[in-house]
Amino acid sequence: MVIKFFSTGGTIDKVYFDKKSTYQVGESRVEEILNEANVVFQYQCESILRKDSLDLTDEDRQLIFDRISSDPHERIVVTHGTDTMDLTGRKLKGITGKVIVLTGAMQPANFKYSDAEFNIGFAVAAVQTLPHGVYLAMNGRIFLPGKVKKNSELNRFEEV
16 A cells, blocks of 8 residues: 655645744655654655645646546545645545545644644544545544634634
C-alpha cells in the first residue's frame, strides 16, 4: 500500500517573516515530518497549490478534484488550510473508489507548538483504516464534509 500526499497550502505550510504577520505559503512540510517520524510505509508527495485556503477559488478546487480523481492511488491524504477545508471536502465527495482524508493545522508546522505533526499522523492512521469516502481529520476526530465547522474561538473543529 502506498499513501499519496497532496499539499494545497494553508497554515500548515505558512512561513512568517515578521511580527506584523507577513507570511507566505512555503514548501510542504509533509515529507520532512514523515522522515523525522521514521515511518515504514511507502508514500509519495505532490504539491498541487501553495495558497491560503481563503484564497482558493472554484477553479482551484476543480484542479484539486481533477488531480486526485486521476491519480491511481487508493489512499490519499490532502494537507489543506482549515478555513475552507470543508468546502474542498464537499467537492471531493464526487470521487469514488478512494479513501481521501483532508487535514491541516491551526498553527504552522514550523512553530514549536503546532498541531501539524499530530494531525498528519492522525490522518495517516485514518486513511489506512476508513472505508472509501472523504473525511476531515482534525483535533483527534474524524468529520464528514458538510457536517463540520471550524470554531476559531476555541481553535478546533466541531460536528454540526
